[in-house]
Amino acid sequence: MLKKLAVVFIALFGMLLAVPTLVPSSAKYFPSWIKPIPLGLDLKGGAQLLLEVDTNVMLKEKNAQLYDEVRSALIDRDKGVIRFSDLHNTADGVILNIRDDGMLSKAKGRLRSVLGNNVDIDSNGKTLTIVYTAKAREEMISDAMSRSIEIVRRRIDALGTKEPSIQSQGGKYILVQLPGVDNPEHIKELIGQTAKMTFHLVNENVTSEQLASNHAPSGTQFLPYMDNPEQMVPVYSRVEVSGDSLKNSEASFDQNNMPVVTTEFDASGARRFAKLTTEHVNERFAIVLDGKVLSAPTIREPIPGGRGQISGGFTLQGAKDLAVLLRSGALPAPLTVIEERTVGAGLGADTIATGKIGSAVGVMFVLVFMLLLYGIFGLVADIVLIVNLLMIVGVSALFGATLTLPGIAGIVLTLGMAVDANILPFERIRDEVKSGASTLRAVDYGFTRSTKTVLDGELTNLICALILFQFGAGPIRGFAVTLSIGVMTTLFTCLLLSRIMIDWYMKGKSKKIGYIRMK
């Protein structure tokens, strides 16, 4: 009896969970954890972007950093210079030769103390190989992922998009979902920029011949202008101040009423910027964004306050975008949009409407079919089926499983198959009745014998759904969740609930009724 009550209670509760989804206006009467089922972007309209984080570029930069650290550790004057040769980057670290055999262990000791436990240091004769440990790499990548997500979020927030969802997917991807966005081109443009800003001095000693032949002297790079890629600027590779030290940036207008970006450094950035402008009056410095020169103004006088103004022939929108990018920070690794799916809000609404009608008609067909086949037992099956449908919706809502278009179709399919779980015991009962068993006995026997069958069939299905979830992406995963929930509710409703209802119906019927109308 207690078990029966529990079953009925769970069924009622499961159905209750579906109410906010079916009647959206009722949501306010429910506690906050009973929510309507969230709709996928294919149903409510919006843009979805899949971004790939290019961690190779970041690892390369880390390798370059390692090179610098190794070099400065070995030529440290205070601790004594350790002479070496042939220092160069390999695919995953640096390699060098120590000149003097006797210094080998000293070199290793010093590198270990400077570089810490993030690196493996191996020696082979005079050759030292220094690579980041696998663990350190993993940390760098996961750190880059979380920072990238944070920065993408800041950039998108700055554009005022409502309820964006930004999450990592599969280790190196970021999935961005923007409900209500019809045309994400501008967002794509903003996300696609690394926005790494650096300030360099311009090397005025470079001759025009050198520029023309593209042979940069060591320590100097030729970088193109942002708005005129043909024209190159020779800048020293050394970074004087970097965009990381920016505290704030805003779009505004200069005295000629041209759009510019005003920037403000933090304390240490301001100090470095002041030093730079004091020591290099009447020289040029270049403001470089992602390898392109925004502008290369001449320093007229020292700038002590840490405030600057970047001009670069911006449009107002360009200035605003740059300000947003600088405020949100540079991405640790370049991002590429590798997949875009946008559904206009109108189409989304149409899809819901037709999807609803189609599914409703499909379910109606099944209900009528069962009624025709099994009469009063069919009615029981129908009620169980409707409870099942409501429970799928309710439980999906509880887990926050997103409902997508394939998900709707999946629910209908689940219901079609749930019929099987009803037909199986009914057929058994019919067989028993035919062979002369009393109705009550037949019902008991029918349900008991078919339980294993139903269980095995549904569990193999569950395996299938779990695999879909594990290997599928995007809409397929949502669909797999719906399918798994469907298997659970089908087992519950068909094995437990329908038994209770049949028992209840049979109660009070005399045992003499050896025949039940089933066809």
Added chain:
Amino acid sequence: MKLHFMKYRKLSYWVSGICVLLSILSICFKGFNYGIDFSGGIAMEITPTTPEYTVDKMRSDLEAFKPELQSVDNKAVLLRVGLPKGSTDEQLNARVAEIKNILGNRVEYSQVQVVGPKIGGELIRGGILAILVSFVLMSVYIWIQYRGGYAVGSFVSLVLDLILMFGFFSIAGLEFNQTAIAVILMGVGYSINDKVVNYDRIDENIKKYHKMPMTDLIDLSVNEMLYRTIMTSVSTILAMVGIYVFGGQMLQEFAIAMTFSIIMGTLTSIYISNVILYHFNLRETDY
């Protein structure tokens, strides 16, 4: 009424063999109508804001991109642009921006899908892996619950199902995309359920009738389950008919493919997966 499936099992094998051959030939020579999910590229559903902007004008505007344009319901236009070999994600994104730039305000975008060159390969690998892993796991489950012979039987018929479903997608020219993978896996799920239910009865009858010859026993079991097998698939197909007729264009291909896989799963359950058990000695306790 009793149907003799075992008597005609050679015919079943021949028919299946021919269908498998046709499927493989179609897959090899005709191939699949890959959606951009797999091939990469751009697919847009756009609606001109003015009636003057016709498909022909669009075609000439976008000539440089060699687009495929197709008008739907006299209103919306499907625009597809393939991905030239060796192009990068950046180039693809630049193309999208350029196309949107050219079309400008003259169209509204109902749907835009852009899939880069790398992601398609990952989807194919993921899909195939998913299918294979699910086959193995489901067979293992059957092995544990029943006996090795059943596991082998279901595995063989699942592979048959799979080849026929891929063949169907190829022959019918249905778009092969992420949803197609889902449909195939769902078809597999439906089919395995069918097979398990039938095997369950065979297993029960083996325990019940110790002396009955295997051919008669399988025939008996299949006949006992025949009504249920057919009714379940009719009911599921009815649900798909509802979706096909009223569910709108986007769900139609789904409903067609699903209906095919239900019919096929039912047929292979009746004619193959049960019949094939004859070749395994299921009466041996240890297999």
